[in-house]
Amino acid sequence: MEPVLKAVNLKGGYLLGSLYASASQQGSYVDAVSDVSLELFRNEIFGIAGESGCGKSTLIKILYGYLEPPLVLKDGLVYLYTKEGKEISITSTSKEQLKKDVFWRHISYIPQSSMNVLNPTMRVRDHFAEMLKLHANMSKEEAYKEAGKYVEYMGLPRDVLAAFPHQLSGGMRQRVVISLALLMRPDLILADEPTSALDVINQQAVLTMLRDSQESLKNTIVIVSHDMGIHGVVTHRVAIMYAGRIVEIGKTEEIFEDPLHPYTQALIKALPRLGDKAQREGLSGRPPDLKSPPLGCRFRPRCPSYGSQCKEETPTLIEVKPGHYVECWQYST
Amino acid sequence: MPSLSFLKSIGKTFIFLYKSNFKLRLGFTLILILFILGFAVSPFSPTSTRTWYAVPRDRPPSPEYLLGTSSMGRDVFWELCASIGKSLTIALITALIASHIGLFIGLVSGIRGGLLDRFLMFVSDTFIIVPGFLLLIVVISIIKSWITIPLLGAIISIVSWPWPARQVRSMVLSLRERTFVYTAKLSGMRTSKVLLFEIMPYVLGWHLVNFTNTILFSIGTESGLAIFGLSILGDNTLGVMLYWALNYYALFRGIWWWITAPIVTLVLIFISFYLVSIGLSEHLHRIIG
Amino acid sequence: MLHASKKSLLEYLATRTIMYFATIFSGITLTYLLVKAMPVDAVENIIFGLTQTVAGVYDPQSINKLREDLYEIFGLTGKSPLEDYLIFIRRVFTFNFGPSFISFPTPAFELVLRRLPWTIGLLSVSTAITWITGNLLGTIAGYFRTKKFTKVLESIAISLYPVPYYIMALILMLLFAFLIPIFPLGGGISVIPESINLELILNIIWHSLLPALSLILPGALGWSFLSSRTLTLEVLSEDYTRYAEFRGLPGKYVLRRYVLRNILVPQVTVLALSLGGIFSGALLTEVIFAYPGVGSLAYRAAFAGDINTLMAVLILSMIAVSTAIYLLDLLYPLVDPRIRYR
Numbered sequence: 001m002e003p004v005l006k007a008v009n010l011k012g013g014y015l016l017g018s019l020y021a022s023a024s025q026q027g028s029y030v031d032a033v034s035d036v037s038l039e040l041f042r043n044e045i046f047g048i049a050g051e052s053g054c055g056k057s058t059l060i061k062i063l064y065g066y067l068e069p070p071l072v073l074k075d076g077l078v079y080l081y082t083k084e085g086k087e088i089s090i091t092s093t094s095k096e097q098l099k100k101d102v103f104w105r106h107i108s109y110i111p112q113s114s115m116n117v118l119n120p121t122m123r124v125r126d127h128f129a130e131m132l133k134l135h136a137n138m139s140k141e142e143a144y145k146e147a148g149k150y151v152e153y154m155g156l157p158r159d160v161l162a163a164f165p166h167q168l169s170g171g172m173r174q175r176v177v178i179s180l181a182l183l184m185r186p187d188l189i190l191a192d193e194p195t196s197a198l199d200v201i202n203q204q205a206v207l208t209m210l211r212d213s214q215e216s217l218k219n220t221i222v223i224v225s226h227d228m229g230i231h232g233v234v235t236h237r238v239a240i241m242y243a244g245r246i247v248e249i250g251k252t253e254e255i256f257e258d259p260l261h262p263y264t265q266a267l268i269k270a271l272p273r274l275g276d277k278a279q280r281e282g283l284s285g286r287p288p289d290l291k292s293p294p295l296g297c298r299f300r301p302r303c304p305s306y307g308s309q310c311k312e313e314t315p316t317l318i319e320v321k322p323g324h325y326v327e328c329w330q331y332s333t
Numbered sequence: 334m335p336s337l338s339f340l341k342s343i344g345k346t347f348i349f350l351y352k353s354n355f356k357l358r359l360g361f362t363l364i365l366i367l368f369i370l371g372f373a374v375s376p377f378s379p380t381s382t383r384t385w386y387a388v389p390r391d392r393p394p395s396p397e398y399l400l401g402t403s404s405m406g407r408d409v410f411w412e413l414c415a416s417i418g419k420s421l422t423i424a425l426i427t428a429l430i431a432s433h434i435g436l437f438i439g440l441v442s443g444i445r446g447g448l449l450d451r452f453l454m455f456v457s458d459t460f461i462i463v464p465g466f467l468l469l470i471v472v473i474s475i476i477k478s479w480i481t482i483p484l485l486g487a488i489i490s491i492v493s494w495p496w497p498a499r500q501v502r503s504m505v506l507s508l509r510e511r512t513f514v515y516t517a518k519l520s521g522m523r524t525s526k527v528l529l530f531e532i533m534p535y536v537l538g539w540h541l542v543n544f545t546n547t548i549l550f551s552i553g554t555e556s557g558l559a560i561f562g563l564s565i566l567g568d569n570t571l572g573v574m575l576y577w578a579l580n581y582y583a584l585f586r587g588i589w590w591w592i593t594a595p596i597v598t599l600v601l602i603f604i605s606f607y608l609v610s611i612g613l614s615e616h617l618h619r620i621i622g
Numbered sequence: 623m624l625h626a627s628k629k630s631l632l633e634y635l636a637t638r639t640i641m642y643f644a645t646i647f648s649g650i651t652l653t654y655l656l657v658k659a660m661p662v663d664a665v666e667n668i669i670f671g672l673t674q675t676v677a678g679v680y681d682p683q684s685i686n687k688l689r690e691d692l693y694e695i696f697g698l699t700g701k702s703p704l705e706d707y708l709i710f711i712r713r714v715f716t717f718n719f720g721p722s723f724i725s726f727p728t729p730a731f732e733l734v735l736r737r738l739p740w741t742i743g744l745l746s747v748s749t750a751i752t753w754i755t756g757n758l759l760g761t762i763a764g765y766f767r768t769k770k771f772t773k774v775l776e777s778i779a780i781s782l783y784p785v786p787y788y789i790m791a792l793i794l795m796l797l798f799a800f801l802i803p804i805f806p807l808g809g810g811i812s813v814i815p816e817s818i819n820l821e822l823i824l825n826i827i828w829h830s831l832l833p834a835l836s837l838i839l840p841g842a843l844g845w846s847f848l849s850s851r852t853l854t855l856e857v858l859s860e861d862y863t864r865y866a867e868f869r870g871l872p873g874k875y876v877l878r879r880y881v882l883r884n885i886l887v888p889q890v891t892v893l894a895l896s897l898g899g900i901f902s903g904a905l906l907t908e909v910i911f912a913y914p915g916v917g918s919l920a921y922r923a924a925f926a927g928d929i930n931t932l933m934a935v936l937i938l939s940m941i942a943v944s945t946a947i948y949l950l951d952l953l954y955p956l957v958d959p960r961i962r963y964r
C-alpha cells in the first residue's frame with residue numbers, strides 16, 4: 001500500500017498567552033494532540049472519531065500545516081507523498097511556501113464550520129474561478145467555463161454558480177465547499193465534520209458525494225466525525241481519539257466487530273442496533289481537562305478494568321493484529 | 334452602613350481603573366488639572382476677566398502676563414481659567430440633563446418595546462438626521478437676549494439626548510437576551526425588580542460613558558455656536574474667547590497667543606474626555622463582554 | 623431560485639422612500655414645535671431688534687407684512703394650533719420663508735439657493751475623499767495590526783477623532799498662517815469672474831483646498847479610519863476570510879476581495895450616520911475660512927437676527943442631508959447582495 005501521509009510523534013496544543021487568557025489561565029497549555037503517529041494510504045477513506053474536545057480538529061490542522069496562534073506544534077513531523085512521487089515535509093516548510101505549492105494542489109481542507117466559509121459578497125462561480133486562476137493560471141473566461149463543467153461533473157445544478165452563498169441551502173453550500181476542495185484533484189482531502197450541521201437527507205447526499213468522488217479519483221479522504229455511525233457507513237479505516245491521543249486504529253469492520261480498547265468498546269456498545277430493545281449504556285464520567293491531563297493512561301479515570309500499571313505509565317500504540325493498533329496495557333505482554 | 338460600603342466599593346473600582354488603564358489615567362489627570370484651573374484657580378484672578386482694558390492690550394506672553402493679553406485688554410491666562418470653568422459648567426449641565434433623558438427614554442424604549450419603542454426611536458432618529466447645530470442656531474437666535482449659562486446648557490441638551498437613548502436601548506435589548514435576566518424572570522421576580530437588580534448595574538456603567546460623551550459634545554457645540562456669535566458674548570467661555578479672537582483678527586495681526594490658548598485648551602479637553610470615554614468602554618467590554 | 627428578488631428590491635425601495643419623506647416631515651414638525659415652544663414675545667423682540675439696528679431701511683408697511691410672516695412662521699396667528707401648523711407646513715412646502723432681512727426684500731429661499739452649490743460642492747468632494755482614504759487606511763491598519771506604523775496611525779486617530787471639524791479648521795489656519803503660508807486663508811475666489819473658464823475653476827479649487835483639508839483630515843484619520851479599522855478586525859476573524867488564507871490565496875488578494883469588499887457594506891451606513899455631523903462641521907468651516915457657502919450666509923443671518931433666512935437654511939439643509947442619506951440607502955443594494963435578493 002502506497003502511503004500519502006506520514007505523521008510521527010505529533011505534540012501540539014494551544015498556548016494560552018496574555019492575549020487570549022485571563023490572569024488565572026496565564027501561560028497555561030492545552031495538550032490537545034499528544035504523541036500522535038499516523039499513516040494514511042492512497043485510495044482510502046480514513047475516519048477520525050472521538051467525543052467533542054478530544055483534539056480531532058487540532059490534529060487535522062496540524063496535518064494540514066496551517067497553524068494560527070494560539071495553536072503551536074511542539075514536536076513531530078508530517079510528510080506528504082504526492083502522486084508524482086515527491087516527498088514534502090509539511091512541518092518544515094514555511095507557511096508561504098505551503099500556500100504557493102502545496103495547499104489545494106496536493107492537500108486540501110474543509111474546516112469544521114464550513115457553513116460560513118464562502119465570501120458573502122462573492123458569487124459561487126468566483127470562488128471556483130479564483131482558485132483556478134491561482135493554481136492553473138487560467139484567464140477569467142476560461143475559469144468560468146471550467147467551473148461550469150466541473151460543477152456539472154460533481155453533480156451540482158449549474159445555476160448554483162450564479163448564486164451568492166446566502167441563497168443556497170446549508171446542504172448545497174456544504175457540497176459547494178467539498179467541490180471546491182476537490183477542484184485541483186489533490187492527493188489528500190481533510191474534511192472536518194463535513195456533515196454535522198446537516199439534516200439526515202443532506203448528510204446522506206454529502207457522504208455519497210464524498211464516497212463517489214473518492215472512488216473515481218482514487219485519492220485519500222480523511223473524515224472527522226464524532227458520529228460512529230458515519231464512520232461505519234463510509235470509512236475504510238478509522239482512528240479513535242481520546243483526550244488528545246489516538247487509542248486505536250484499524251480497519252473499520254474490525255473496529256466495529258472486535259473493538260479492543262475499552263473506550264472503543266464503550267463507543268460501539270452505545271450505538272443503536274436494529275431490533276435491539278435493551279437500554280444503551282454510556283460511559284460514566286467526563287473526559288479530562290486537557291490543561292492538566294491525568295498521569296499514566298488518560299482513560300484510566302473512566303476505565304472499567306484498569307490495573308496498577310495504568311496509573312503510573314502511559315501506554316503506547318502496539319500492533320495487536322496486522323494493521324490493528326491499540327494503546328492499552330491490557331494487550332501488552 | 335450600607336451606603337458607606339457602597340462608596341468604598343466605588344472608590345476601590347476607581348482606584349483599580351486608575352491603576353490598570355493608561356488611557357483612563359491620562360484622561361483623569363488632564364481633567365483634574367482642567368477642573369482645578371477652572372474652579373479652584375480662576376477665582377483668584379487679580380484683574381477682572383469680563384471688563385475691557387483691565388490690563389494693557391496685545392502684550393505677548395511674559396512672566397507678568399503668563400499667556401499674554403488680548404486686544405480687549407484682558408489677561409489671557411486668567412480669562413482662560415474663567416472660561417474653562419464656565420465651559421465645563423455648561424457641559425456638565427447638558428450632560429446631566431441629556432444623559433438622564435437618554436437613560437430614561439432608552440430604558441423605557443428597550444423594556445417596553447412595541448409601538449412606544451418605535452415611536453421613541455423614530456423621534457430620536459429624526460434628531461440624529463436633522464442638522465442639530467442649525468436647529469440650535471435658530472432656537473438661540475430667537476432667545477439670544479435672555480440666554481444664561483444654565484439656559485445654554487439646557488438648550489444644548491435638546492439635541493444631545495438621542496445618542497445616549499439609542500445606546501441605553503441597545504444595551505437593554507442585548508441584556509434582555511441574556512440568560513440571567515430570564516432566570517430572574519422565571520424565578521418569579523417582578524419586571525421592575527428584574528430591571529432594577531439585573532439590568533441597572535450594567536447600564537449604569539454605560540450611562541457614565543454617555544455622560545462623558547455628552548460633555549464632549551456640549552463643549553464642542555458651545556464653541557461652535559460661539560463662533561456663530563450665538564453664545565453669551567459678555568461672559569467668559571472657551572467659545573466666546575474664540576469668537577472675540579476671530580473677530581479681532583488676532584491671527585492676522587500676529588496676536589497668536591490669544592487664539593492659540595483656547596484652541597489648545599479645547600483640544601486638551603476633547604482628548605482627555607475622549608480618553609476617559611474609551612478607557613471606560615474598554616473596561617466595560619472586558620467585564621461584560 | 624431568484625424569483626422573489628425583484629419584488630423585494632421594490633419593497634426595499636418603497637420603504638426607504640416612505641422613510642425619506644417621513645423623516646423630512648418629522649424634522650419639519652420638530653422645528654415647528656421647538657420654535658412654537660419659544661417665549662411668546664419672540665416676534666416683537668425680533669421686530670424691535672430690527673428697527674433698532676437697521677432703522678429706516680424698512681417702511682412701516684413692509685414691517686407689518688414682516689410681522690404677519692413671522693406670526694405665521696412662529697405659529698402664533700391666534701388660530702387653532704392645527705391651523706397654525708398647517709399654515710407652517712404650507713409655507714415650508716412652497717418654500718416660502720418670507721423675505722430675508724439681510725438683503726431685503728430678496729426672498730430668503732433664493733438667498734440660500736444661491737449659496738447651496740458652494741456648500742454641496744465642498745462637502746461632497748471632501749466627504750468622498752475622506753471616505754475613500756479613511757477606508758483604505760483603516761483596512762490596511764487593521765490588516766497589519768501589529769506593525770509600528772499602525773500604532774502611530776492609531777494614536778493620531780485617537781487624538782483627532784474627538785476634535786470637531788471647526789477646531790481642526792482653526793488649527794490648520796494657525797499652521798498655515800504662520801508656518802507655511804502658501805494657501806489663501808479665505809474667500810471662494812480672488813477675482814470676480816467675467817465668464818466661467820479653466821482659470822476660474824482652478825482658482826476656486828485653490829481657495830477650497832484649506833477648508834476641504836480641514837474637513838478631510840479629521841475624517842480620514844478619525845471616524846472613517848477608526849470605524850473601518852474596527853470592521854476590518856471583525857472581518858478578519860470571520861470564517862470566510864480565514865478560509866481564504868487557508869486555501870492559499872495571497873494576502874493582497876484577500877485584502878481586496880474579502881476584507882475591503884465586506885467592510886464596504888457597513889461603512890455605507892457609517893457614512894450615512896455621520897453625514898449630519900459633517901454637514902454642521904462644514905458650516906462652521908465655511909465661517910472660519912470665509913467660504914461663500916450656506917454656512918457664511920447663516921452666520922450673517924444669525925448676526926442680523928434674520929430668522930427667515932435661518933429658517934430657510936435649516937429646512938433646506940434638512941432636506942439636503944436627508945436626501946444624501948436617502949441616496950446612500952439606494953446605493954446599499956449595490957454593495958450588499960444580501961439586500962438585493964433577499
Ligand SMILES: Nc1ncnc2c1ncn2[C@@H]1O[C@H](COP(=O)(O)OP(=O)(O)OP(=O)(O)O)[C@@H](O)[C@H]1O
Binds near residue numbers: 051054
Ligand atoms: N483556539 C483555542 N484556544 C484554546 N483552546 C482551544 C482552542 N481550540 C480548541 N481548544 C481546546 O483544545 C481541545 C481540543 O479541541 P478540538 O477543537 O481539537 O476538539 P474536537 O475534537 O475537534 O472537538 P469538536 O468535536 O467539538 O470539534 C479542547 O479541549 C478545546 O477546548
Ligand SMILES: [Mg+2]
Binds near residue numbers: 057058192
Ligand atoms: Mg472539531
